Amino acid sequence: MDLDIATGKVTAHKDPKLPAAPAVGEGADWAAGLAAIAPADAETLVAAIRTLYPHDALPERLYRRVVVHLDRLANGAAPVAEALRSFCAGLAQGWPIGFAERAETYRIQALKKLEGTTEFTFVQRAAVRYLYDDVELWAAFGYEGASVHLGGYVKRGFDDLDWLPPLPNDL
Amino acid sequence: MATYARDDDDTIVIVGSGAGGGTLANELCQRGQKVVLLEAGAHFQPGDFVNDDWAAYEMLSWLDRRSASGTWRVARDHPDAPSWHCKAVGGTTVHWSGCTYRFTAAELAARSTYGDIAGASLIDWPLTLQELEPFYDRAERKMGVTRTNGLPALPANNNFKVMYWGAKRLGLKLISTGRHAINSIPYDGRPATIQDGFTISGDRHGARWSVLNVELPAALATGRLDLRANARATNIEHDEAGRATGVVYVDVDGARQFQAARVVVVAGNCVESPRLLLNSASGRFPDGLANGWGHVGRHYLRHIIQTVWSVFDKPVHMYRGELMGGLIADYARHDPARGFAGGYYIELNAMGLPTTAAFLDTGWWGRDFAQVMEQYANMAGIFMTGEDMPQPGNRVTLGTDLDSYGVPVANIHYDDHPNDLLIRNHGYKTLSAIHKAAGATRTVEAPAYPASHNLGSNRMSAKPEDGVVNRFGQAHEVPNLFIADGSQFATGGACNPTLTIVALAIRQAETIATMAGH
Numbered sequence A: 001m002d003l004d005i006a007t008g009k010v011t012a013h014k015d016p017k018l019p020a021a022p023a024v025g026e027g028a029d030w031a032a033g034l035a036a037i038a039p040a041d042a043e044t045l046v047a048a049i050r051t052l053y054p055h056d057a058l059p060e061r062l063y064r065r066v067v068v069h070l071d072r073l074a075n076g077a078a079p080v081a082e083a084l085r086s087f088c089a090g091l092a093q094g095w096p097i098g099f100a101e102r103a104e105t106y107r108i109q110a111l112k113k114l115e116g117t118t119e120f121t122f123v124q125r126a127a128v129r130y131l132y133d134d135v136e137l138w139a140a141f142g143y144e145g146a147s148v149h150l151g152g153y154v155k156r157g158f159d160d161l162d163w164l165p166p167l168p169n170d171l
Numbered sequence B: 001m002a003t004y005a006r007d008d009d010d011t012i013v014i015v016g017s018g019a020g021g022g023t024l025a026n027e028l029c030q031r032g033q034k035v036v037l038l039e040a041g042a043h044f045q046p047g048d049f050v051n052d053d054w055a056a057y058e059m060l061s062w063l064d065r066r067s068a069s070g071t072w073r074v075a076r077d078h079p080d081a082p083s084w085h086c087k088a089v090g091g092t093t094v095h096w097s098g099c100t101y102r103f104t105a106a107e108l109a110a111r112s113t114y115g116d117i118a119g120a121s122l123i124d125w126p127l128t129l130q131e132l133e134p135f136y137d138r139a140e141r142k143m144g145v146t147r148t149n150g151l152p153a154l155p156a157n158n159n160f161k162v163m164y165w166g167a168k169r170l171g172l173k174l175i176s177t178g179r180h181a182i183n184s185i186p187y188d189g190r191p192a193t194i195q196d197g198f199t200i201s202g203d204r205h206g207a208r209w210s211v212l213n214v215e216l217p218a219a220l221a222t223g224r225l226d227l228r229a230n231a232r233a234t235n236i237e238h239d240e241a242g243r244a245t246g247v248v249y250v251d252v253d254g255a256r257q258f259q260a261a262r263v264v265v266v267a268g269n270c271v272e273s274p275r276l277l278l279n280s281a282s283g284r285f286p287d288g289l290a291n292g293w294g295h296v297g298r299h300y301l302r303h304i305i306q307t308v309w310s311v312f313d314k315p316v317h318m319y320r321g322e323l324m325g326g327l328i329a330d331y332a333r334h335d336p337a338r339g340f341a342g343g344y345y346i347e348l349n350a351m352g353l354p355t356t357a358a359f360l361d362t363g364w365w366g367r368d369f370a371q372v373m374e375q376y377a378n379m380a381g382i383f384m385t386g387e388d389m390p391q392p393g394n395r396v397t398l399g400t401d402l403d404s405y406g407v408p409v410a411n412i413h414y415d416d417h418p419n420d421l422l423i424r425n426h427g428y429k430t431l432s433a434i435h436k437a438a439g440a441t442r443t444v445e446a447p448a449y450p451a452s453h454n455l456g457s458n459r460m461s462a463k464p465e466d467g468v469v470n471r472f473g474q475a476h477e478v479p480n481l482f483i484a485d486g487s488q489f490a491t492g493g494a495c496n497p498t499l500t501i502v503a504l505a506i507r508q509a510e511t512i513a514t515m516a517g518h
Helices: A039-052 A060-074 A078-092 A104-114 A118-131 A135-141 B019-030 B053-060 B110-114 B129-143 B158-169 B211-221 B269-278 B353-359 B367-374 B418-437 B498-515
Strands: A004-006 A011-013 B012-015 B035-038 B067-069 B225-228 B232-238 B244-250 B256-260 B263-266 B304-311 B344-348 B379-386 B395-402 B408-413 B442-446 B481-483
Touching: A004 A135, A011 A135, A039 A060, A039 A078, A039 A104, A039 A118, A060 A078, A060 A118, A060 A135, A078 A104, A078 A118, A104 A118, A118 B353, A135 B353, A135 B367, B012 B019, B012 B244, B019 B035, B019 B211, B019 B225, B019 B498, B053 B353, B129 B498, B158 B344, B158 B379, B158 B418, B211 B225, B232 B269, B244 B263, B263 B269, B263 B498, B269 B395, B269 B408, B304 B418, B344 B418, B353 B367, B379 B418, B418 B442
Parallel strands: B012 B035, B012 B263, B035 B225, B067 B408, B263 B481
Antiparallel strands: A004 A011, B232 B244, B244 B256, B304 B379, B304 B442, B344 B379, B395 B408
């Protein structure tokens, strides 16, 4: 993925010294390449993270990328992998259909039942950590990101707010 | 760079290279002293820093596990990391946002000013403002503080405009862009700010004073500084007379070393400094070095710090520009009519989108949160820092688990004092009112995040029975042991502490150099 993403709002920049976000497939088999998370659990995690942080206009790939990050954390760290399995198993309980197939009301209900457990806290914190670090989300919500390599904002609008009266000169 | 032998007991060994330890190291080198500076973190160069909230946090933070207890919300939200500071050469000055304010005379006499407050262990500083002023002057000059020494103020940014008009409409008067150790014009070989908004990610541009970019290059140029990065101090040793003889540390290769010293200075921030003293217990000092009166680790302070984030109809782009370039001082003075002791300053706060999401209200999820975050471009941030009450039970202690160096993991216990809650309550209402007066459609009163104004856990006192060190930061019980970080504060005051830490370090350098007889 590119380090710079433009929308109608802004162009968002990830620091060019940092690696690009992980690649993730657009097809239904996107989870086949995960190392530590089973494909069914990956779909549950995508649905869970979308329920926790429901941004309807964001494409599925942003939520999938969070799961790729979770997979990297779980790969080689058995307690993390076990926490993710336990989280998904918790969401599966009490229903004959999968978590992702349920209406939002019932997905929220299932998540609330797990709130307070260590695995819920882990998934919720990791979702915030990775979803809101995605440069595609930055562009969608109007955060421009890295700036020093572009000369900062001194000539790019650090004081361009014009919907309040001008400031007095004697500050 | 100097290289001193490990048995050279003519050296001054400083543990920690932040605002206190790093400034002291330079000041001592300028006075001809031999200094060994031990820093647990790595030595980054400006080109290493990144403009990225999380990458910078993971690069710079002290991430070793701690534990937390008490009624503070941080114990619930951040139980493994209740206190935040850097682990890097230059300490937390590599991160800080450059706010440089002075204590008031009344704050330095907190016990006399506020009277007897139940549950609080208030004392007066064994120092007056008059005594500190010449050192504040020198600190401001070396740091290039705006609005001092003819240096212009930082220009107002978008977030400031919101704060200004909200405050103005409420009738507040003491509003300015504040004082910062960030260049508004080129000064001391450093460039003017380009309003990049990444001062706290290491300040790659270098417009801000830090120990890393100002004090240490000057100290190294004297040829008297032996800087040892990735050196983790574990305990301080002493002789039969009760004088410190040197510091045991684990070096970059994992080998345990002993560096002999004529004077030992501890400046590892408010958790690591008491932890080091407590871990230096011996037959002569059974409760920890310099802890005969039992105050090491106690009276831990973290300031009443909180932020209100608000959503407006139109764009703010709060992240553009210096993050904390705004100050309202109307509530800074002690006013008993408000129903609580002490005061608070209102300042600007801005965060990138990633950390805004993390700290807006840790644990918050669902459509409401998502809706607020989608309006990030239209968000403004406003912040307060106020005085919290010292309490003997708010303390750093050693737990039972050991870290990889064999040192017990620290626990931080903090219970909110009723006075603390009254300041928090008053502050939230004021911050929200300012934003609403500027047109906010939604305000979020964010809970406090891990403490960054860590203070008081090795406090100075006129009487040995009231604290750990005297008015020069010298341990009451161990004459050649000093504390140079914010843990020596007798009380917290309301303002950002760095300027005072630097001023005290300059003053302490004179004391140590004189005492050394050079």
